[in-house]
Amino acid sequence: MTALIGPIARADSALAQVHPLAxxxxxxxxxxxxxxxxxxxTPAILLAVTLGLLPTTGIRLGALLRRAWPxxxxxxxxxxxxxxxxxxxxxxxxxxxxxxLTAGDVSSGATLGLRLIAIxxxxxxxxxxxxxxxxxxxxxxxxxxxxxFAVGALAAxxxxxxxxxxxxxxxxxxxxxxxxxxxxxxxxxxxxxxxVFTLLVAAIRxxxxxxxxMDARAFGAAAHPTTARDLPVKPGDWSFLLVALALTLAxxxxxxxxxTWQLVLT
Amino acid sequence: xxxxxxxxxxxxxxRGWGWRHAGRRAWAxxxxxxxxxxxxxxxxxxPSGSGKSTLLQGLAGLLDPESGETAGALEIDGVDPRLSxxxxxxxxxxxxxxxxxxxxxDDVAFGPANLGVSRDEIWFRVDAALAAxxxxxxxxxxxxxxxxxxxQRLVLAGTxxxxxxxxxxxxxxANLDPVGAGLVRETVRRICADRARTLLLVEHRVAEVLDxxxxxxxxxxxxxxxxDGPPGEVFDTYGEALAAMGVxxxxxxxxxxxxxxxxxxxxxxxxxxxxxxxxxGAPRPAVExxxxxxxxxxxxxxxxxxGSGKSTLxxxxxxxxxxxxxxxIGTSALAGSAxxxxxxxxxxxLLADHVGTVFQDPEHQFLTSTVRAELALGPSRVGVxxxxxxxxxxxxxxxxxxxxLATANPFTLSGGEKRRLSVGTAIACRPHVLVLDExxxxxxxxxxxxxxDLLAGLRDAGSDLCLATHDEAFVAALADExxxxxQGRIGQRPTGGAGASASTGAADLRRPxxxxx
Numbered sequence: 086m087t088a089l090i091g092p093i094a095r096a097d098s099a100l101a102q103v104h105p106l107a108x109x110x111x112x113x114x115x116x117x118x119x120x121x122x123x124x125x126x127t128p129a130i131l132l133a134v135t136l137g138l139l140p141t142t143g144i145r146l147g148a149l150l151r152r153a154w155p156x157x158x159x160x161x162x163x164x165x166x167x168x169x170x171x172x173x174x175x176x177x178x179x180x181x182x183x184x185x186l187t188a189g190d191v192s193s194g195a196t197l198g199l200r201l202i203a204i205x206x207x208x209x210x211x212x213x214x215x216x217x218x219x220x221x222x223x224x225x226x227x228x229x230x231x232x233x234f235a236v237g238a239l240a241a242x243x244x245x246x247x248x249x250x251x252x253x254x255x256x257x258x259x260x261x262x263x264x265x266x267x268x269x270x271x272x273x274x275x276x277x278x279x280x281v282f283t284l285l286v287a288a289i290r291x292x293x294x295x296x297x298x299m300d301a302r303a304f305g306a307a308a309h310p311t312t313a314r315d316l317p318v319k320p321g322d323w324s325f326l327l328v329a330l331a332l333t334l335a336x337x338x339x340x341x342x343x344x345t346w347q348l349v350l351t
Numbered sequence: 352x353x354x355x356x357x358x359x360x361x362x363x364x365x366r367g368w369g370w371r372h373a374g375r376r377a378w379a380x381x382x383x384x385x386x387x388x389x390x391x392x393x394x395x396x397x398p399s400g401s402g403k404s405t406l407l408q409g410l411a412g413l414l415d416p417e418s419g420e421t422a423g424a425l426e427i428d429g430v431d432p433r434l435s436x437x438x439x440x441x442x443x444x445x446x447x448x449x450x451x452x453x454x455x456x457d458d459v460a461f462g463p464a465n466l467g468v469s470r471d472e473i474w475f476r477v478d479a480a481l482a483a484x485x486x487x488x489x490x491x492x493x494x495x496x497x498x499x500x501x502x503q504r505l506v507l508a509g510t511x512x513x514x515x516x517x518x519x520x521x522x523x524x525a526n527l528d529p530v531g532a533g534l535v536r537e538t539v540r541r542i543c544a545d546r547a548r549t550l551l552l553v554e555h556r557v558a559e560v561l562d563x564x565x566x567x568x569x570x571x572x573x574x575x576x577x578x579d580g581p582p583g584e585v586f587d588t589y590g591e592a593l594a595a596m597g598v599x600x601x602x603x604x605x606x607x608x609x610x611x612x613x614x615x616x617x618x619x620x621x622x623x624x625x626x627x628x629x630x631x632g633a634p635r636p637a638v639e640x641x642x643x644x645x646x647x648x649x650x651x652x653x654x655x656x657x658g659s660g661k662s663t664l665x666x667x668x669x670x671x672x673x674x675x676x677x678x679x680i681g682t683s684a685l686a687g688s689a690x691x692x693x694x695x696x697x698x699x700x701l702l703a704d705h706v707g708t709v710f711q712d713p714e715h716q717f718l719t720s721t722v723r724a725e726l727a728l729g730p731s732r733v734g735v736x737x738x739x740x741x742x743x744x745x746x747x748x749x750x751x752x753x754x755x756l757a758t759a760n761p762f763t764l765s766g767g768e769k770r771r772l773s774v775g776t777a778i779a780c781r782p783h784v785l786v787l788d789e790x791x792x793x794x795x796x797x798x799x800x801x802x803x804d805l806l807a808g809l810r811d812a813g814s815d816l817c818l819a820t821h822d823e824a825f826v827a828a829l830a831d832e833x834x835x836x837x838q839g840r841i842g843q844r845p846t847g848g849a850g851a852s853a854s855t856g857a858a859d860l861r862r863p864x865x866x867x868x
Contacts, residue, residue: 216453216454217453218452218453218454218457236451239451239452239453240451240452243450243451243452243453243494243495244448246495247447251715254710254712254715255715257666257669257671257672257708257710258708258710258715258716258718259699259718260670260671260699260702260703261669261671261699261702261703261706261707261708261710261716261777262699262703262716262718262728262729262732262776263699263700263702263703263704263728263729263732263733263780264699264718264732265698265699265700279718283715283718286762287714287715290714290762291447291448294443294445294448294449295448295449295451297408297413297443298443298448298449298451298506299451299461300413300436301411301413301440301441301443301449301510302440302451302461302462302465302509302510302513303436303437303462303465303466303513304461304465305465306436306437306465306466307437307465307466307467308467309467310464310465310466310467311463311464311467311468311469311470311473312464312470313456313457313460313461313463313464313470313473313474313477314457314460314470315470
């Protein structure tokens with residue numbers, strides 16, 4: 086099981102140095118700019134910029150794919166579904182038996198797939214270059230979230246990789262007791278459900294042990310806990326956020342100028 | 352916490368104290384009277400279920416008044432422990448679920464930050480604590496990349512960074528391999544040498560911690576303190592009685608080797624042939640080119656340091672993981688009717704009928720809500736008649752001393768009871784092969800001896816045992832053959848050492864003769 090959060094970038098890369106909230110702010114700005122439109126130009130520009138940042142992070146392509154494959158899969162599915170079932174009009178480009186794709190079908194499918202990737206990738210990059218501890222610190226220090234929530238979530242996150250090992254052990258334990266699905270799908274579903282339940286029980290027991298350990302270290306004991314680490318927002322972080330905002334606005338402006346910008350559902 | 356909080360070693364006053372978990376009829380602890388002076392170092396002993404962990408949680412202020420009933424008084428420096436958190440540090444067994452942060456330094460800083468210590472002071476304490484426990488890496492080292500022993504030392508560092516006046520250690524080495532346990536004990540010895548804090552230690556393996564303590568207190572289930580005195584006196588007078596209670600007492604021998612009952616090694620039942628296994632994403636195989644035969648009436652031990660591939664090889668031999676490359680086969684002597692001989696491809700029911708597995712964490716293998724149903728599950732699944740199932744279950748309940756717990760939920764049992772039940776579930780189908788992964792981990796002396804007798808009996812009745820273990824005494828007492836693993840490969844058995852005669856020798860382990868070739 087691969088964790089979806091946590092740094093896979095080089096810690097000394099420029100993007101890893103940027104304040105977590107500046108990165109999340111930039112990713113949110115891109116998302117907000119792309120959600121209302123279904124044109125190819127805006128996402129293409131913003132995706133190009135995002136991809137341009139990629140080499141500076143030192144993230145290996147394999148590691149990125151392992152994390153982002155659900156998004157890629159989603160994008161391809163969206164593109165295919167829209168190409169096959171859409172009514173894009175225009176010249177017929179593919180005609181194989183009952184399958185008839187027009188140029189409009191293909192371009193609208195490609196546009197929607199591109200849009201999905203352009204919306205999601207900045208968020209993926211933000212998390213891939215951010216240490217969860219820094220994110221939790223930022224949530225507490227800048228956004229004033231309760232430490233109990235932020236630190237609790239952070240600690241729970243640490244247990245996620247252990248779930249993978251638990252799952253393997255539970256699956257093996259069932260096989261050793263003669264419990265296996267065989268070819269009966271109803272049985273397979275039942276066994277899977279009970280296996281998930283066992284995993285849940287294991288996770289809860291682990292979490293309650295962790296909660297006890299946190300209490301043993303005086304979690305929530307003092308009225309005014311301190312933070313071990315200061316995570317100030319530096320001028321560079323503001324610049325990063327402002328540049329990101331400017332780029333999203335510029336991309337939108339270019340698309341509007343070209344006449345390609347198109348509101349969703351119209 | 353304010354600057355007026357007391358400093359220096361803490362005192363403990365317990366008068367008529369007791370605790371009953373909500374929903375339980377019996378008190379976990381009752382009528383306990385105990386005083387510990389500042390700077391004293393006390394070893395707390397007692398059989399499993401005598402309430403040692405409950406007492407430590409109470410002293411750490413972690414018993415929620417809503418989750419049980421309390422009696423009497425319990426005070427640290429004359430104050431209710433719930434009001435003096437941070438004065439008491441508690442280290443428990445499982446290091447993995449005691450680390451909070453992703454980076455070592457942040458984890459040590461967690462306690463002091465919760466207590467409101469200033470940032471400069473936090474990092475001063477972090478560096479001092481990391482140095483005190485001999486932590487070999489820097490502040491930024493990821494906590495997930497540490498071995499169990501290193502993790503537990505980091506937990507110790509995080510605890511002493513709070514500068515507690517009372518340090519409570521609840522079997523801190525129980526979940527560690529011998530190397531990690533040794534390092535942690537060494538660290539405890541170092542940080543307790545100056546008596547800067549009062550120490551209350553729970554540990555089954557008494558010999559290793561004897562020089563660490565000035566006083567031994569023995570609890571008796573439901574009856575408070577039974578014995579209290581200096582270690583030498585306590586063990587001279589009560590050694591045998593304590594051993595009978597399950598405590599590992601220095602000088603009281605465990606048991607002579609249980610040699611097999613004279614028969615020659617039987618036919619080979621399971622054979623690994625150049626078997627390998629690599630976990631997804633791992634840089635090197637966990638097991639490489641392992642060839643090994645498990646014979647009827649023979650106990651084979653897989654030994655080696657952490658990460659040497661013992662457990663993985665055990666899972667391969669149990670048919671629970673698919674080797675690649677190579678294969679693990681169940682021979683015709685094991686089950687002549689098996690359609691394919693590769694054990695990992697056997698249908699689950701067929702496998703359960705012939706190969707039983709005892710997992711390191713018993714909780715992973717519990718599937719039902721009562722002890723009785725748990726024991727009945729396997730035999731019912733493989734088609735044993737209901738009346739016969741009942742008979743077998745009754746027999747197992749008696750042999751495993753679980754009869755009084757037949758209707759209890761497996762998850763509510765004590766550690767020793769869980770272990771006995773997990774062995775029971777694995778042998779309920781009367782498998783010819785029994786694979787055990789660290790069966791004696793964290794067990795008290797009594798459970799240890801019971802396991803030894805039970806397993807030796809199975810072996811003498813013709814079963815084939817395979818155990819992956821760190822427990823040298825257990826290997827010496829039970830194993831007939833020993834395979835030493837190092838970095839995933841089976842190597843030569845060291846000469847001497849364990850008491851096993853290993854009549855067949857390492858060469859035989861490495862190149863089994865395959866019948867029919």
